[in-house]
Amino acid sequence: MTEYTLNELMAVNVARQLHDDEMGFIGVGTGGRAFTVAVGLPIVAARLAQLTHAPNFTIQIGTIISPDLENIPKVFTENHITTWPTMARVRADDNLDMFVKGKVDVGFVSGPQIDQYGNINITVIGDYKKPKVRLVGCLALPEHLAFARRAFVITDHNARTFVENVHFVTGVGWQANGKSREEYNLPGGGPVYVFTDLGVFDFNGEGHRMQALTLHPGVTPDMVQEKTGFPVIIPPNVPTSILPTEEEIELIRTKIDPENILLKY
Amino acid sequence: MLNSRILTIEEAAAGIPDGSVVTVGGFGVFLQPMAMMREMIRQGKKDINLLSVGEAYAADLLVGGGCVRSVTLASFGFEAVTGRSRNFCKAVEQGKVEVEDYSHFSMASRFLAGAMGLPFTAVHSMRGSDLLDHLPEGKKYVKMDCPFSGEEVILLPAAKPDIAIIQAQRADMDGNLQVMGPTICIEEQARAAKRVIAIVEEIVPRSVIQANPTATLLPSFFVDTLVVLPYSAHPMASYGYYDYDLEHLYTYTNSSKTPESWKGYLDEYVYAPKDHYEYLEQVGGLRKIMQLRADPLLGY
Amino acid sequence: MRNKVISATEAVKAIKSGSTLTIGGNTIRRHPLGLVREIIRQEIKDLTIYVWVAGIDVDLLVGAGCVRRVEAAYVGMGPLGFAPNVRRAVQEGRIEYEDFSETSMLARLRAAGMGLPYLPTKVLLGTGMAQYATHAKPVTCPFTGEQLYAVSAAKADVAILHGYYGDVHGNIQWPMVRNTDDIDPVIAKSADHVIFSVEQLIDPKTVMSNPTMTYIPHNWVNAVVEMPYGAHPGTCDGIYDPDSRHLEEYMEAAKSDDTFKAYLDKYVFGTKDDFEYLEQAAGLAHLLSLRVSH
Numbered sequence: 001m002t003e004y005t006l007n008e009l010m011a012v013n014v015a016r017q018l019h020d021d022e023m024g025f026i027g028v029g030t031g032g033r034a035f036t037v038a039v040g041l042p043i044v045a046a047r048l049a050q051l052t053h054a055p056n057f058t059i060q061i062g063t064i065i066s067p068d069l070e071n072i073p074k075v076f077t078e079n080h081i082t083t084w085p086t087m088a089r090v091r092a093d094d095n096l097d098m099f100v101k102g103k104v105d106v107g108f109v110s111g112p113q114i115d116q117y118g119n120i121n122i123t124v125i126g127d128y129k130k131p132k133v134r135l136v137g138c139l140a141l142p143e144h145l146a147f148a149r150r151a152f153v154i155t156d157h158n159a160r161t162f163v164e165n166v167h168f169v170t171g172v173g174w175q176a177n178g179k180s181r182e183e184y185n186l187p188g189g190g191p192v193y194v195f196t197d198l199g200v201f202d203f204n205g206e207g208h209r210m211q212a213l214t215l216h217p218g219v220t221p222d223m224v225q226e227k228t229g230f231p232v233i234i235p236p237n238v239p240t241s242i243l244p245t246e247e248e249i250e251l252i253r254t255k256i257d258p259e260n261i262l263l264k265y
Numbered sequence: 266m267l268n269s270r271i272l273t274i275e276e277a278a279a280g281i282p283d284g285s286v287v288t289v290g291g292f293g294v295f296l297q298p299m300a301m302m303r304e305m306i307r308q309g310k311k312d313i314n315l316l317s318v319g320e321a322y323a324a325d326l327l328v329g330g331g332c333v334r335s336v337t338l339a340s341f342g343f344e345a346v347t348g349r350s351r352n353f354c355k356a357v358e359q360g361k362v363e364v365e366d367y368s369h370f371s372m373a374s375r376f377l378a379g380a381m382g383l384p385f386t387a388v389h390s391m392r393g394s395d396l397l398d399h400l401p402e403g404k405k406y407v408k409m410d411c412p413f414s415g416e417e418v419i420l421l422p423a424a425k426p427d428i429a430i431i432q433a434q435r436a437d438m439d440g441n442l443q444v445m446g447p448t449i450c451i452e453e454q455a456r457a458a459k460r461v462i463a464i465v466e467e468i469v470p471r472s473v474i475q476a477n478p479t480a481t482l483l484p485s486f487f488v489d490t491l492v493v494l495p496y497s498a499h500p501m502a503s504y505g506y507y508d509y510d511l512e513h514l515y516t517y518t519n520s521s522k523t524p525e526s527w528k529g530y531l532d533e534y535v536y537a538p539k540d541h542y543e544y545l546e547q548v549g550g551l552r553k554i555m556q557l558r559a560d561p562l563l564g565y
Numbered sequence: 566m567r568n569k570v571i572s573a574t575e576a577v578k579a580i581k582s583g584s585t586l587t588i589g590g591n592t593i594r595r596h597p598l599g600l601v602r603e604i605i606r607q608e609i610k611d612l613t614i615y616v617w618v619a620g621i622d623v624d625l626l627v628g629a630g631c632v633r634r635v636e637a638a639y640v641g642m643g644p645l646g647f648a649p650n651v652r653r654a655v656q657e658g659r660i661e662y663e664d665f666s667e668t669s670m671l672a673r674l675r676a677a678g679m680g681l682p683y684l685p686t687k688v689l690l691g692t693g694m695a696q697y698a699t700h701a702k703p704v705t706c707p708f709t710g711e712q713l714y715a716v717s718a719a720k721a722d723v724a725i726l727h728g729y730y731g732d733v734h735g736n737i738q739w740p741m742v743r744n745t746d747d748i749d750p751v752i753a754k755s756a757d758h759v760i761f762s763v764e765q766l767i768d769p770k771t772v773m774s775n776p777t778m779t780y781i782p783h784n785w786v787n788a789v790v791e792m793p794y795g796a797h798p799g800t801c802d803g804i805y806d807p808d809s810r811h812l813e814e815y816m817e818a819a820k821s822d823d824t825f826k827a828y829l830d831k832y833v834f835g836t837k838d839d840f841e842y843l844e845q846a847a848g849l850a851h852l853l854s855l856r857v858s859h
Contacts, residue, residue, distance in 0.1 A: 003821040028746070031644040062746050076644070077593050078746070078802035079857045092591075093675070093748045096668045121693075124663055128697050134655040134662075136641035136648075137619065142666035142688045170666075172691035183675070185712065430818040435858075469858040495853040542850035551849050552840050555765075559741065561730060562771040 006197055007041060007263040008252055011214060012244040013058040013200050014045035014152060017193060018130035020054040022105035023087045025129045025148065027064030027079070028062045032208065033265040034110070035076070037154045040262030042108040047256045048248060060104075063095045064088075074261055092139060099143050109141055109191075110155045113166045116209045118173025118191035120145065120153070120164035128168050138170050145171030147188040157227045163212075164230040174208030179192065182209070198224050200241055205233035270440065271491045276543060277462050280490065281428055282333075283311040286287035286425040288376070288432075288458060289323045289342050290502065292449040293344060297323040298432040298464050300497035303535045306330030316374045316426045318339070318450045322501060325350035328362060329527060330535065335363035337424075339372040340398065341520060351521040354388040358496025365405075366396055372420055372448050387411070387418040432498050433482070434505055436469045440488035443480040446564065447502025452482050462490040462499050467520040495539055496554060504533065505564040506530035508555040513548050566734040569789045571597050573839060576760045576788045577603040578724050582610040583633075587621045587674070587719070587756050589726030589749040590796065592643035593807055596622035597727035597762045599839040602649075605629040607831060615719035615755075616640070619671050619816070621799055624648035627660060629833070630827045634661040636700065636719060638670040645812060649819035655687040664694050665701075669716050673700065676718035689714040699732055703758035720825030722846065724756030725793050729804065730771075731763035735786030737806060738767070738778040740803045753785050762792040764804055794843050811846050 002014075018024065026042045042059070047069040049057045058066045066087035073080040082089070098104070111120035112135065122141050123126055126132030144151050151171075155161055165246065169176045172184060173191050181190055194201040198219045205211030211233035212224060221234040272280075278301060281287065291297030302323050302390075305313070317324055320471040321341035329335050329352030341350045349554050356362045367375070368390045378386035387409075391397055397419070400406050407420040431451055433444045441462050444451055455461045461483070469489075474481060497504075500510040500517065522528035538544040543555060577600060580586060583713050590596035601622050606610075613634040614623055617679060623640045626632050628650030640648045654660045665673065672684040685704060689695040690712065693705075700717040701821070727750055728737035743758060761781070795801075798811035820830035836842040 028643075030641075030646055035644070073759055077806060079806055082746075082802050091748070091750070092746055093751050096671055097582060100668055123693065128693060130657055134647075136653040137637055137639035138664050138666040138692075138694060139639045140667040140690055141695065143668050144687045146690070166691035169691060169696075170693060176691040177696070179691060181691075186687065186690055210783045258656075269845055393682060402598065452702055467856065473858055495856070535819055542848075542853075550840075551793070551852065554853075558765055558793075560767050561765075562774060563768070 002246045002249055003246055005251050005263070006216070007036065007246055008249060009262065010046060010154070010195050011041050011198065011252065012248050013242050014041065014109065014154065014195050015048040015052070016151070016242050018054050018057050018106060020057045021053070023103065024057065024059045024106040024108060025104040025144070026048060026059055026061045026108050033156070034203050036072055036263060036265045037156070038108070038110045039076065040154070041154055043069070044185040044252060044256050044262050048251060049252050051255065060095070063090055065090060072262070074259060087184070096140070096143070098149045101147065102147060103244055104148045104204070105150065106152040107144030109144045109151055109153050110148065111141065111153075111170070112161060113163055114161060114167045114194065115157065115173070117175040118138045118153070118194070118203050118210065119166045119169045119174065119176050120171045120191070121168045123170045125143040125167055138141070143170040145173065145188065145190055150189045150192045152163040153191050153194040155194070155196060157198040157224070157225055160229065162228040174203050198227065209233060211235065212238050214239050216241045217243070222263060269504045270489060271493065274300055274304050274464065274492045274494055274497070277301070277490050277492045278308050281305065281310060283316070285427045286314045286316060287318045288316040288424070288429045288454045290429065290431040290451040291320050291323060292318070294449070294502050295447050295504060296431045296432040296444070296498055296564050297501045298497065299323060299326065299499060299501055300429035300541050300544070301430050301462070301464055301492070301493055302326045302330070305332055306531070306535050316424050318369060318454075321353070325352045325521070328353045328356050329521060335365070337365040337367065338497050339367055339369040342412060342487065347351070351518065352527065366399065367391070368396065372424070373453065375424035376450055376457045377422050377447050379425045380453045383423055385422050388419060389421050391419055392417065394530040405463045424457055424483045426454070426458045427460065429455045429461045430457050430481070431461060431463045431467050432503070433463055434503055435467050435469050435473075436488070436491055437469055437474045439471070440485035441474050442488050443474065443477070444482040445480055448482055452537055454481050455487055460489050461487055462492065463488050464492040464494055466495050466497070466503055468493050497541060497544055499545065499548065499557075502565060505559055507559055509564045510548065510553070510557055566783060568702070569716070569735045569786060570733050570735045570766065571788050571790060573600060573762070573790045573792060575605045576600065576790050577607055577609070579760065580604060580609050580733050581759050582609050583613060584721070584722040585613045587615045587721035587724045588619060588725070589747060589752045590622060590799070591618040591747040592620040592641060593645070593799040593812070594629055594643070595747065595796050595801050595839070596620065596799055597725045597795060598622060598625065598797060598799060599792035600725045600760060600762050600790065601625050602839060602842055604631060605829065610663070611706055613720050615674065617674065618667065620648060621737050625820065626652045627654050627817060629649045629829055632660055636662070636663040636665065636670070638665050638667045642816070644752075645816055649816065650825060653822070658767055663700060665697055665698070665716070666694065667693065669701070670719070670752065673716045673719035674748065674751050674755045676716070676722035678751055681718060681772045683715040683717045685713040685715055687713055687789070689716070719755065720774040721758065723758045724752050724759045725762070726753055727801065727808060728761050728763045729778045729801065730765050730767045731761055731789050732769040732772045733789065734769060734783040735761060735789050736769070736783045737741070737761055737781035738764065738846050739780055739784070752797060753781050759786050760788045760790065761786050762790045762795040764793055764795065764801055766791045767769055795839065795848065795853070797843060803857065805852070808847055808851070
């Protein structure tokens with residue numbers, strides 16, 4: 001059996017859901033674990049998809065469109081990102097227009113709070129007017145959930161993150177403030193998958209609520225429920241997540257991230 | 266060349282033995298390794314024998330710092346700025362340094378012969394001039410008739426310095442050295458030397474070198490020691506990076522008028538600063554350094 | 566085309582207490598921090614800040630007590646995480662804050678640049694932004710009947726930005742490497758009065774020989790100030806990297822009001838101009854070590 005790390009398992013599960021000819025949008029992210037889930041893991045998944053079943057999959061990172069994934073920078077400071085060989089660097093405002101027009105197929109998102117309907121909060125913890133913790137704002141998270149054809153959520157599983165109702169709807173999932181996604185008439189596809197360290201989830205549960213699609217090896221329904229702040233739908237006999245093949249692990253370790261920069265944390 | 270050959274300027278200067286035959290790159294206001302000259306003076310180098318073409322500022326400073334026993338040169342002058350290079354001229358007038366004069370082309374040819382690994386070169390220059398009267402025939406030159414055309418030529422021995430000190434703009438970690446703007450005799454001087462110490466403004470990624478390979482004057486195998494030090498040609502210019510510091514050049518030449526004022530200059534700008542960055546602070550600091558930055562298109 | 570070069574002290578006098586201000590750059594990149602420090606020195610107060618993806622610029626101003634209200638898509642320190650002063654000020658209710666997303670804040674700044682009172686957007690539908698924003702109102706499209714939100718123009722009295730190269734007339738140029746992870750042209754267009762600090766003044770002839778490198782033309786610009794390392798301790802990518810040594814000190818100082826006051830006393834109030842600040846905060850040798858390859 002192929003040996004793999006949890007990050008590699010997550011990356012493989014993300015990669016398998018990427019389709020040929022799609023364009024994925026990755027933010028520029030922060031540091032540490034947040035960098036891995038928001039930037040590193042999506043880059044690895046995208047490159048893995050390119051090298052396996054989706055040779056024409058491409059990404060944009062910030063305003064860099066279709067960078068050379070054979071030459072991923074070793075450091076993600078501005079100067080390394082701006083000199084990364086790439087097909088195009090466009091103005092941020094032009095780039096956002098394309099996002100709104102529906103030119104982003106897969107939006108990779110993460111966040112400190114996600115609820116059972118896939119609403120995501122990256123803005124405040126607590127009451128908006130008197131927040132317990134003020135976070136960074138909204139960034140382009142609302143755009144990911146409103147305009148990307150499919151939004152992929154990647155985050156670690158714990159009850160602080162997976163809450164019954166987010167404290168602030170930064171990005172709209174399948175139902176927000178008592179109205180369904182259909183009623184809001186948002187053009188994008190919304191959150192379709194959640195990839196965590198415990199499994200892969202979608203929102204095809206009753207009333208568009210989060211349900212387990214697969215659980216990672218060794219993960220039980222109880223473990224998932226314990227780390228989820230709302231009753232999570234786990235179908236009986238839920239299958240095991242896709243396991244990495246030897247080829248996929250070989251690609252990640254020798255070609256994609258040989259110095260373990262993208263999946264470090 | 267490996268990364269391990271990147272040295273500090275102090276380490277690189279320490280590797281220049283007293284009594285060495287040294288050649289220094291640069292010309293006019295461009296690319297003279299001034300920080301290295303200052304460091305050599307700080308380290309009290311003695312009896313250096315300079316093989317020069319026209320690196321007036323570097324030579325004048327080194328002579329003024331008391332490091333030089335003999336100078337072989339084509340010409341030293343401060344050109345448009347301030348005329349004669351006083352420290353050098355006074356040292357010759359007072360018999361403190363030995364001097365051997367050649368024409369520019371003769372010196373360039375001697376370096377070219379050295380660069381090609383030949384023992385001598387043949388020139389037309391200096392025929393009939395007094396220059397030859399001051400050189401011992403048979404030892405420093407030989408007259409001969411060309412075996413092909415029969416015309417008279419002067420044979421001069423190849424110049425083979427122990428060390429070439431080369432100021433350049435940039436190199437990669439391997440030591441591929443890029444020189445921009447007037448390169449004069451730098452290539453020949455370096456190739457003629459047994460050992461090359463290069464001082465660069467910055468180390469750039471290999472891809473930058475590869476994107477502009479024609480700027481590589483000396484491939485890495487010619488470069489033995491690399492020193493990375495920004496603004497290390499100051500008060501000279503580094504084309505594409507910064508201009509010469511006219512204000513400081515006047516300070517320099519005014520200081521070289523009397524022994525007292527020259528001692529004051531050395532104390533203030535060479536001995537007092539503990540390193541190159543303190544020197545930069547001394548000549549005007551960040552404000553001055555920012556003023557000297559080159560226009561991105563003009564290069565100066 | 567007149568000569569628009571003035572000192573930072575003079576330039577900042579155009580910013581009045583109680584006025585609205587917009588700022589170029591993003592996160593810890595290419596903000597006009599030299600001008601920001603001068604705003605703090607001149608003790609300009611009660612500013613309302615319109616920004617897109619902001620960072621240390623707003624954190625400095627908030628930490629120095631210059632700000633009454635922030636309207637933004639993001640204020641954070643990029644890879645270093647949250648903006649500590651902003652976070653504390655919001656949590657303690659000392660400043661007002663209105664959240665927008667990247668495209669909705671962009672729409673507000675664009676509307677200002679286009680001379681329009683508002684632009685419509687879909688991105689607020691269903692979100693907390695729509696719930697709390699005072700500058701967003703639901704509207705129905707008169708053509709399709711779709712539900713949208715109108716977001717009002719964020720028209721600032723003054724814009725401050727930091728550019729790479731500029732000439733005396735205010736033509737601002739990219740260096741050789743062109744990247745655009747900010748919306749500086751939108752910011753510059755949005756305000757009544759535009760002040761640019763630039764890394765280096767260049768000859769107008771250099772500008773003319775390479776006009777496609779001009780991303781802000783002189784007729785948008787009112788004042789130009791040459792401020793080398795004017796984005797310090799952030800990055801001016803292509804010219805220098807962020808000063809992580811000083812940023813660490815900043816993040817540590819910004820942990821409390823008292824320590825941040827000491828930071829400001831030492832580096833901003835304790836220095837008469839940005840050259841003094843740079844000598845204090847970094848020093849020549851360290852600044853030169855931050856330069857990136859040509």
